[in-house]
Amino acid sequence: MQQYFIDTTLTLQQVETITDPRIVHHVVKVMRMRPEAQFELVDATHQPYLAVLQAVAADQKQLQVQITKRLQRQTELPVSVTLACGLPKREKTEWIVQKATEMGASKIVFFGGERSVVRWDTNKAAKKLARLQLIAQEAGEQSHRNVWPTVTFVSNITAVTALSASVKLFAYEESGKQGENRVLKTALNQLNAEDELLCVFGPEGGISENETAILRTHDFQATGLGPRILRTETAPLYFLSCVSYAAELIYS
Structure with missing residues (x-):
């Protein structure tokens, strides 16, 4: 319907x-x-x-x-999830917004990463965000959510560190290559209702060493997302799938 x-x-x-x-x-x-x-x-x-x-x-x-x-229904995740994504190329922003909305994201934040090929100035950002917010709204309707996520833009990783969350992670491919799997597993096992998760994802070139240092300074934990290298538009969806499975299994 x-x-x-x-x-x-x-x-x-x-x-x-x-x-x-x-x-x-x-x-x-x-x-x-x-x-x-x-x-x-x-x-x-x-x-x-x-x-x-x-x-x-x-x-x-x-x-x-x-x-x-x-109608009595609950289609929202029991925890709030914010995705902070380094600006990817072209239509990938729309793909991330649409699919992340369907999978339950609460907020989607794009940022200008050091390795981002695409750059948004103030005028371009306003136009892009209006389009992305409409995509989020329509995806929320299609997936029968009770609310659609906000979509915003910040200039760099430092602005991302100012976002509020009780659990702060960043997807780091070097951690995945080394077989690290405890950080995400521990975070998901310790989820409480009403927790606010924030996870940062790099653009196509990944998160730089400088950005990694800034995130660590602000208490973000590096986490692997399995042994495979995921595309910039795939990694946030993998993460949301893990959160959905853990949170909805725990609180169902």
Whole structure:
């Protein structure tokens, strides 16, 4: 069943008028819904509801729906996960945002790594982030999440170290090559509900020695992600898979 996020607060039996062009277009033009069709709405409080389409305006610019059921579900990870990713090339940012949203990330932060080939200036960052935030929203709807992650940009690794978290890690391929597997395993085994995890991933060229030193100075622990070398867009998803398995197994 299709889901949409809206920015108002809903109540049972309420009749709501939807004017968001993105939602109206998708309901009318893409899904071709007719009156009595059902879909889900997640309101501003992150509460999902079942809605029934009552009418489409003659100009097809607004919908009238009735809220018929409050849905009881929990699709969010029991722990908060922030991914800090060195800027990768081209479309890889979109791939990371879309898939990380589907897998439960709470926040996605891109940063200008010393080995990043791509560089964002202030104007470019604003335009890119608007696009990425929309991708996160639509991926959150597709995966039936109750909230979609924020997507932000910071200039360098020093700014990343200022991010708040109770568990701070960075994926380091040298640790993986040496067979290190205890740091991630220990962190996942010691997870508590409501923990905030932050993990840093380098761009295509990896995290530099200077960046590694800065992270260690700010209490980030280096962790391997298995014996294989993962691409910059694969590593965050591998990490999220591990967190999802550990957290949802522990707290289910």
